[in-house]
Amino acid sequence: MFNTVTIVGVGLISGSFSLALKDLGLARKVIGVSRTEASRQKALELGLIDEALPLEEAVRQSDLIYVAIPVDVTIPVMKQIMDLVTEKQIVADAGSTKSALCNALRDHPMRGRFVATHPMWGTEYSGPEAAVHDAFTGRACVICEKSKSDPEIVEKIENVYRQLGMRITYMDADNHDMHAAYVSHIAHITSFALANTVLEKEKEEDAIFELAGGGFESTVRLAKSNPAMWVPIFMQNREHVLDVLSEHISQLRKFKACLEKENTEYLQELIEHANQIRRIIK
Amino acid sequence: MFNTVTIVGVGLISGSFSLALKDLGLARKVIGVSRTEASRQKALELGLIDEALPLEEAVRQSDLIYVAIPVDVTIPVMKQIMDLVTEKQIVADAGSTKSALCNALRDHPMRGRFVATHPMWGTEYSGPEAAVHDAFTGRACVICEKSKSDPEIVEKIENVYRQLGMRITYMDADNHDMHAAYVSHIAHITSFALANTVLEKEKEEDAIFELAGGGFESTVRLAKSNPAMWVPIFMQNREHVLDVLSEHISQLRKFKACLEKENTEYLQELIEHANQIRRIIK
Numbered sequence: 001m002f003n004t005v006t007i008v009g010v011g012l013i014s015g016s017f018s019l020a021l022k023d024l025g026l027a028r029k030v031i032g033v034s035r036t037e038a039s040r041q042k043a044l045e046l047g048l049i050d051e052a053l054p055l056e057e058a059v060r061q062s063d064l065i066y067v068a069i070p071v072d073v074t075i076p077v078m079k080q081i082m083d084l085v086t087e088k089q090i091v092a093d094a095g096s097t098k099s100a101l102c103n104a105l106r107d108h109p110m111r112g113r114f115v116a117t118h119p120m121w122g123t124e125y126s127g128p129e130a131a132v133h134d135a136f137t138g139r140a141c142v143i144c145e146k147s148k149s150d151p152e153i154v155e156k157i158e159n160v161y162r163q164l165g166m167r168i169t170y171m172d173a174d175n176h177d178m179h180a181a182y183v184s185h186i187a188h189i190t191s192f193a194l195a196n197t198v199l200e201k202e203k204e205e206d207a208i209f210e211l212a213g214g215g216f217e218s219t220v221r222l223a224k225s226n227p228a229m230w231v232p233i234f235m236q237n238r239e240h241v242l243d244v245l246s247e248h249i250s251q252l253r254k255f256k257a258c259l260e261k262e263n264t265e266y267l268q269e270l271i272e273h274a275n276q277i278r279r280i281i282k
Numbered sequence: 283m284f285n286t287v288t289i290v291g292v293g294l295i296s297g298s299f300s301l302a303l304k305d306l307g308l309a310r311k312v313i314g315v316s317r318t319e320a321s322r323q324k325a326l327e328l329g330l331i332d333e334a335l336p337l338e339e340a341v342r343q344s345d346l347i348y349v350a351i352p353v354d355v356t357i358p359v360m361k362q363i364m365d366l367v368t369e370k371q372i373v374a375d376a377g378s379t380k381s382a383l384c385n386a387l388r389d390h391p392m393r394g395r396f397v398a399t400h401p402m403w404g405t406e407y408s409g410p411e412a413a414v415h416d417a418f419t420g421r422a423c424v425i426c427e428k429s430k431s432d433p434e435i436v437e438k439i440e441n442v443y444r445q446l447g448m449r450i451t452y453m454d455a456d457n458h459d460m461h462a463a464y465v466s467h468i469a470h471i472t473s474f475a476l477a478n479t480v481l482e483k484e485k486e487e488d489a490i491f492e493l494a495g496g497g498f499e500s501t502v503r504l505a506k507s508n509p510a511m512w513v514p515i516f517m518q519n520r521e522h523v524l525d526v527l528s529e530h531i532s533q534l535r536k537f538k539a540c541l542e543k544e545n546t547e548y549l550q551e552l553i554e555h556a557n558q559i560r561r562i563i564k
Contacts, residue, residue: 120493140492169492182484183493187501190472192556193533199558201529202464208562210422210451211402211465217563218500219469224560227553231546238541245538247483249531251475256527259520264513271509274477278506280491281499 006031006062008055008077009069010043012123013094015131017066018048020164023133031058042128059084068094072232075104082110090153092117096180096229097236098144098173112150115157118142118176119166120184126226137165144173181240186248188222188230189241195223288313288344290337290359291351292325294405295376297413299348300330302446305415313340324410341366350376354514357386364392372435374399378462378511379518380426380455394432397439400424400458401448402466408508419447426455463522468530470504470512471523477505 005027007014014032021027032049034040040052059065059081067078074095081091082105092115095101102116119141123130141161146154158168171179198220202208208216234241258267287309289296296314303309314331316322322334341347341363349360356377363373364387374397377383384398401423405412423443428436440450453461480502484490490498516523540549 142493167492171489175489179484179486179489179493182480183490183498186479187476187498189534189537190476190501192553193530193537194469194472195556195559196533196536196552197468197526197530198464198562199555200533201526202461204461207453207457207461208465210449211424211461212563216465216469218503219472220559220563221500223556225553225557227550227557230553231550234537234541234549235544235546238544242538242541244479244483245534245541248475248479249534249538251478251482252471252527252531252534254478255471255475255516256524256531259516259524259527262517262520264517267516268509268513270478271474271507271512273481274474274505275507275509276481277477277502280480281494281502281506 001025002027002063004029004031004062005064005066006033006053006058007049008033008058008065008067008081010034010039010048010052010128011068012126012130013119013121014066014068015043015046015048015128016121016133016135017068017094017119017164019131019133020136021160022047024163026160026163027064031062033058039128046128046131048128048131055080056084059089063089065089065091066094067091070229070232071095071097071100071236074101078105078114079108082108082114085110085113087113089113090115090156092157094119096184096233098142098176100236102145102148102173106148111148113153115146115149115154116144116173117157117161118144118180119161119164124222124224126229134165136161139166140169141166142169142171142176144171144176146170177237178240181237181244185233185237185241186244188225189234189245190248191220191222192225192230194220283307284309284345286311286313286344287346287348288315288335288340289331290315290340290347290349290363292316292321292330292334292410293350294408294412295401295403296348296350297325297328297330297410298403298415298417299350299376299401299446301413301415302418303442304329306445308442308445309346313344315340321410328410328413330410330413337362338366341371345371347371347373348376349373352511352514353377353379353382353518356383360387360396361390364390364396367392367395369395371395372397372438374439376401378466378515380424380458382518384427384430384455388430393430395435397428397431397436398426398455399439399443400426400462401443401446406504406506408511416447418443421448422451423448424451424453424458426453426458428452459519460522463519463526467515467519467523468526470507471516471527472530473502473504474507474512477502 010032121139292314
């Protein structure tokens with residue numbers, strides 16, 4: 001149980017994290033830090049936070065500071081926070097990339113008070129209104145560079161995530177970023193590109209709207225995701241994402257070649273191979 | 283209300299169609315036609331059909347013959363059925379492509395007894411076990427070349443689909459195939475290719491399994507789909523699918539170029555453009 005928790009950012013992840021803490025009785029008070037007055041008001045109104053304060057004051061009052069803002073701004077904001085915290089406080093982030101942040105904080109004298117985490121949950125929506133109850137249950141949470149955080153605070157953070165219903169996995173930051181490129185980032189690029197394909201070429205929007213039942217929604221759903229979140233993720237993880245994206249394009253070109261050459265057997269093989277994904281996702 | 287309905291194929295679509303007819307009291311008896319003894323047994327066991335018969339005998343006994351088998355075999359089987367039916371019977375299909383079939387039946391003397399339909403519903407599963415109750419509710423059903431079917435049978439088929447909870451849309455067959463390439467076929471290719479990308483490059487399957495929460499499942503779900511169904515769809519609709527696939531690859535290359543050149547602004551633009559899909563899907 002924390003006396004006071006600050007969430008930096010009052011959006012999808014931080015807001016859902018706050019709701020979970022409140023629902024489970026893990027925080028007496030939650031303070032919100034946000035750059036915009038509109039978000040602060042909305043977060044108060046929705047009960048995501050009990051009070052909105054400027055960063056410095058919020059950090060001073062808190063036992064736990066939980067940062068969930070776009071991964072590019074995370075780095076300077078986190079440095080500012082780390083310069084403020086004492087040996088009695090805990091800092092954690094929820095960012096979708098981990099190498100850049102871990103590298104940026106590597107030599108900070110308070111590095112031990114920070115735990116790098118990535119709860120693997122999200123939706124295509126953003127902002128305070130996107131926060132939901134019971135968001136994280138049944139999902140994985142990655143903790144990176146565990147050995148660089150003080151053991152007692154790792155235990156506390158793990159304990160929070162476990163109470164949220166998550167299973168904990170450990171990885172080094174670069175491995176995390178590579179896996180994240182495969183299981184999340186490429187799916188978003190695919191979805192953005194698919195949306196653009198349809199918007200570009202299919203001029204009869206009524207027809208899409210009318211017919212969009214055949215697998216389209218689930219594949220294109222992620223294309224509604226917020227660029228403020230995703231541009232920095234792609235840029236920070238660009239090497240891994242480029243790797244996966246190049247492979248994905250070459251896989252698509254195989255399908256294209258099959259159709260061009262009417263090579264039914266190879267098309268059959270490609271699809272049978274893809275079916276093996278059943279081994280991995282239920 | 284039909285006295286006797288034959289479903290040709292006892293899988294996802296035909297099985298779900300049969301369940302819907304039974305649930306709504308629209309068929310006194312459903313006969314199943316299937317090439318394999320295992321499917322016939324399974325369909326009987328699951329209550330999808332009341333009896334399994336060879337095609338010719340089943341057609342002879344039926345008021346409505348509903349065909350939902352892979353689109354390549356649909357053509358010869360449908361010709362066989364059309365050669366058997368009388369002016370008192372109705373034939374409909376549920377195939378995902380419509381041009382090839384409509385063209386094949388264009389000059390058949392019994393063309394008027396056939397309605398070309400495509401109920402826009404499906405899952406990544408196949409076979410009798412994949413059939414579910416209440417499958418079609420809220421989805422669109424496309425009817426092609428309406429004017430070539432006898433008006434009174436179009437009315438009957440529309441009536442069935444409406445009772446199943448579907449809204450009816452009319453298109454010519456080629457238009458249907460083009461729209462289907464956009465709203466369904468390309469999403470399947472994308473998903474197959476994404477599965478192959480991950481299976482090819484991500485050797486740590488445990489990590490995918492553990493982490494697959496971040497958008498991966500919804501995008502790759504369709505990759506579990508049956509090649510026996512999809513190879514013929516892609517081949518029959520290859521021109522439209524190639525068109526859309528080429529555009530999709532060029533859209534992906536834009537993302538690739540942005541990452542290679544670290545062009546943040548253009549990346550932002552591409553994602554903002556993709557976000558406009560919100561206009562079309564809720």
